[in-house]
Amino acid sequence: MAARLAEEWFAICGGCEVTILDIGEPLLDLLEKVQIVHMPVLMDHKLYGQTGEKAEMEIPEAEVGLISGGIRSDEHKLLAQEMRRKCKTLIALGSCACHGGIPALANLYSTQEMLTKVYRESVTTDKNGFPHEEIPALTDRVYAISEVVKVDMSLPGCPTTPEMVGGALTALLEGRPFTLSTKSVCDECPTIREKKATSTLKRRLEGPTFTPGAPLNQMRCLMEQGFLCNGPATRSGCGGSEGTPRCIRAYMPCEGCFGPISEKANPMVDMMGALSTIGLDPKQIPDRAATFNRFSGAGRLRPAPKR
């Protein structure tokens, strides 16, 4: 019997759903083993019943539940709880679900400040009232799924990689364990590191020095070349079976999309430590909290303390 799969999306762009499609050929094998029972992006399964006859939101029972996106409204919260009730295994898909992702950058401001900025103060916006009719209320901040309900498996990444989603789902269906890497991106990065910066901090568009076509192990570490790279404080795994991290393969510094290596880690402190250690000036970072928690703001970013 095919395993039933339910998917729900919250505060997210939809990129992680595209990643599922992106699994490619292995997806055909995978689809034979699962039966999708609920997936708003794909199918018209209404939460209150097809004619809206039910009083409460309902998601069908499923063996596997996927949630992408962080929790930003009361509706998301209720749906996450409903998913938890109905799904045997709950998977947080993508960095938004695992750590809040980009939407969690809003955690740097209170909800009221954010609404005022967006609906009143933004120069390109006509001053309007805040929307309030027929929409669920916003939560006080963006939450990761694991902050609201128990999550059995986390697949970080922005978007997460097709290889990882495919691998994790296959492992789950075959009853094999699936674990994330506990190494940092730097551990899997092949570039040359000498623990000394060769330049002051540069803007990304200045472009690193490398020989096109030459193997990556002949390129100097991008951070040591002066480009902010989140590698030291980011979980590895984006490279998949190839190993080399995705961004590095494209001669770009790590964005940090896999989030911190442990739940207790504070990427900002780690990164400020890493870059000052090799001799870059920590004062030059314009917005350290947001820069180093770009994908992991849920539970980590909060409005600055008022003095």
Added chain:
Amino acid sequence: MSMDLAVEQEFEPVILALACNWCSYAGADLAGISRCQYPANVRIIRVMCSGMVHPNLVIEALTKGADGVVMCGCHPGDCHYQEGNLKAERRAEAITLMLGDFGIEEERFKLAWVSASEGPQFAKLMTEFTEQIKRLGPSPYKS
């Protein structure tokens, strides 16, 4: 604060000193054998080099119970590992920047150079730092 507290106890801060094995810890030792007096609020942790003190250690101390942290290393040029203390200096700059993000006063953290022969100076540094922290009051992370 309420006035009915019969006996107002003086605030005794918890101060963490991270002293490098080669200079500052020896300096603290010298302060001890020379019978230099300094407040008992200071808890010294010996580290091999001030350059091994990750900002995480300082931030964690200040957010989990310490009222002040002093990081002590060899004078520039004297480092047993050539330039560990210079690394510590760069990290101290990053730590000072981040204290504000955590809502901690900058004065709660200090980097100081103490050589093995500077026992009295070590005692003076600790006395002054303890007084500074007493004036600041308990860490905002202590409720």
